[in-house]
Amino acid sequence: MPPLKPLKKRPVARRKLSEIVFEQLIELIREEGYAPGDPLPTERELMETFGVGRPVVREALQRLEGMGMISIQHGERAKVRQLDMHALIQQLDVSARHLLSTSAESVDHLREARVFFETGLVRIVAERADADALERLRAALERMRTLSDAPRTEFIPADMAFHLEIARISGNPIYLAVAKAILEWMADYRRDMLRFKGTEVSIAEHERIFERVEQGDAEGAVRAMRDHLTAVGGG
Structure with missing residues (x-):
């Protein structure tokens, strides 16, 4: 031994x-x-x-x-x-906002993550949306149209509501909680983007997304969402 x-x-x-x-x-x-x-x-x-x-x-x-x-x-x-997903993600809110306010690279990473996330979401929605879901999404789009000449402080929440409705239609509460967090974290930056693009351009892009979803065209909806989010200033 x-x-x-x-x-x-x-x-x-x-x-x-x-x-x-x-x-x-x-x-x-x-x-x-x-x-x-x-x-x-x-x-x-x-x-x-x-x-x-x-x-x-x-x-x-x-x-x-x-x-x-x-x-x-x-x-x-x-x-x-x-305790739900919204409450859990909310615990990250202060840290996430601090990181985004002090790191341009983190903002770029968040933009990239949003494109990946929302193109996946809109594919699901284009495949699953029923008549009731389409009516809710149409109402969100119409709300954006009525605010086309409104101040940015009124238009941006309507823009966010359209994207949140897409997440809600997915039927997955985790997707909805993550979408809400991403949109809120980017809100300050998106104000500058909308000032550059203009509300009319943003509305037209959302209309194309809705049309593709309404027709059940998953690939077309993905392209429309990606074009919207990756265009100059993507809103």
Whole structure:
């Protein structure tokens, strides 16, 4: 038997009490079947349950709030929130906006991701849209037409609503949440794009997208969306 080699030191990482309480709170919510709107036990009850002090409980609760799992109002017990894709993506909002405001390269990457994402979406919609879905998309387009001479602050939300309706028609809530985030993150930049392109050009591009979707022409819808998003200033 060969001689044993000396073992390398493997120090056990020390974990903060708040991390342990944080994990146990998640288990508590899951195991006890807390529903959105249900209040959690008071801080004092949680202190007694986990055998820790108030600062530890508060730090764990604040981490849960940061993840969007609970809401905390001063003077009230923490309450469980409805957790969905919108809430999850919203947690990235501040960081994403900071990154976009400080990095031109990140804006370019977001534009590229949007083209990839929305051309895929419009293909799905052209293949699946029924009469009700087409009517909603037509209404969004008509809203843009009525605002052709309106200030940009009014026109841009209508433009965004058209793209969000495409995501909604897909029937996938994850697609809708991602589309909403991308559009909101690009909103400031798109104001400058629309100032260059003009609302009439933007409306005409959206009309071509709608026509291709209405005819069930998936490839044509993809081309129309790609042309719209990659044209000079794509809006």
